[in-house]
Amino acid sequence: MPGKIRRRSPLKRPEKPYIALGLEGSANKFGAGLIKHDTDGSTTVLANVRHTYITPPGEGFQPRDTAKHHRDWALTVINDALSEARVSVHDVDCICFTKGPGMGAPLSSVALVARTLSLLFNKPLVGVNHCVGHIEMGRQITGAQNPVVLYVSGGNTQVIAYSQQCYRIFGETLDIAVGNCLDRFARVINLSNDPAPGYNIEQEAKKGKQLLPLPYTTKGMDVSLSGILTSVEAYTLDKRFQQDGSREGDSEDIITPQDLCFSLQETVFAMLVEITERAMAHIGSKEVLIVGGVGCNERLQEMMGIMAEERGGKVFATDERFCIDNGIMIAQAGLLSYRMGFTTPLTKSTTTQRFRTDEVHAAWRA
Template identity: 85%
Template sequence: MPGRIRKRSPLKKPERPYIALGLEGSANKLGAGIIKHGPDGSTTVMSNVRHTYITPPGEGFLPRDTAQHHRDWALTVINDALSKAQISLHDIDCICFTQGPGMGAPLSSVALVARTLSLLYNKPLVGVNHCVGHIEMGRQITGAQNPVVLYVSGGNTQVIAYSQQRYRIFGETLDIAVGNCLDRFARVIDLSNDPSPGYNIEQEAKRGKRLVPLPYTTKGMDISLSGILTSAEAYVQDKRYRPDGATASGSDDIITPQDLCFSLQETVFAMLVEITERAMAHISSKEVLIVGGVGCNERLQDMMGIMAKERGGSVFATDERFCIDNGIMIAQAGLLSFRMGHRTPLTKSSCTQRFRTDEVHVAWRA
């Protein structure tokens, strides 16, 4: 029986270095990154600068205020990225920007900056799907070849696999995203938003000692998270709840914020591991790539690692430089698209809050 023929990537080594500026601003992180693709096939991160809009404990970030933050910091972040890369905008081959999905006002404010720079410096624009940016940067950093991708962030929760020049969505959340679920619960128990509510929940969960029952809702390849959030919030009103985290001597009936953070993480992550394993079995994959802001969570990585090891596979993940929203991931995906001949005309450079991962033609892959 003949062996399987692996198709070569249509993306050839460049004849000269290509440099791209990537601008990200789909939520409360404003990022500018500069990447270079060399003639030897190398990829160099020249700079990766980010500034985060942080609100007081118990508050989320509103689109209008977030957009104002991005406008206030755009020039500073871009100039810092150029300075660290030791180049000017004249050296850039293309300007890549997040075209969606995300929050409308922040997306539009960063797109406006990208269009302005494009006109001022006569550089082509490349609109990038935020989710594809995460995937391509994850593949580049980790070296994962053809993994099942678990994309988990504040606005998205998807299980993805590549086929025929598309990133196909195998399963996703039916309501709120996992990052949104964690962030909203952090506000309920008044956790700080610095550096992020999800990170602070992770630290609190490490001190949790009791697993309280919460709804476990998988529906085929999809999950639902609104019910588990409501149930976790209900425990805060329970007479057994101690907001100061103190446990009475000899009492096993006390519920602390740490217990709730621990229970929420364990239950939600178990749901994510289940649907990811199902996708791995379906496509006979041995690799899992975790991307998105929640992908930094060490407990999620550990749980996914246990599952993958039992299947004879492995888990690939990045640190906070690349898993949290950043400009370099937009530059990477945008430059791959640019090298395949894609350009975004000014007339089609508007943003959309609902830009599906599987709408993108992944022309640079076989």
């Protein structure tokens, strides 16, 4: 393209193969992944294993119980990952862990495991930003070059774009994250948490037949989701609401849980598509990369695809192996940092619930 400046990445091809072990546990999933960067510039996923802490219907997961789950499953998950990858810890060049953001107690449990392995096997530590892990894994798997990123998960909702070795946040939620909004409503209508409340809302939404009015709250590049959650919950107290989903002849006077799931999804996703399109227009990008657990939602991908196609662009997304929190994304982002000379001293291997995406120096990018 005339006038387009192409910059070479400061990250050169490795002179030897590098292998990283990544440990993720910022929420209710403990994951261990191993990734390999080879001398020919290729990247190979060697293993990607995780275990999810699932609570009964109507209940969320508490930090203390989730942290215990991670401690109980850490050894099993890590051993399974090493076995699947056919390597030992001695073959690993660095141990990467989620530094934040996330839930405090689970994060601390995973950092403790990482420190223990580092001391036992004399391996350097690399603390990783959870959000950047999602982005780098998404870029690696999909091949997206310089996309606008929509990061949607249980704890985060952000529209992000890269500039000058930093991931800039163009817009975000002003209150609760989209995944948290969906999860909390799933508890209200008593949906199962297996395999995930957001997934079950997606399946129920496919059966919805009427779009009910809900607050549509975009404020510039930001969104607000607490009001829409309150409004959709109020419908469950309406005399027209039928918890069992029966319609009695498809009467328009009946409101079902499926209608509410459908209405909630359509409204929230429309808001996300709108602010993503604004970011695309601002930076002149034709690519959208959707990452995070909610990024698995096929309806969100469909709506974003319609918008991108109208702009002559393209949507990039991954399946549940890489969208949902996993250890391999931490290994990928951590290994990129490690190859640029970054490590985390043992004395600074702490965690934080508030680790902004735009605080990370993405030294591996041009």
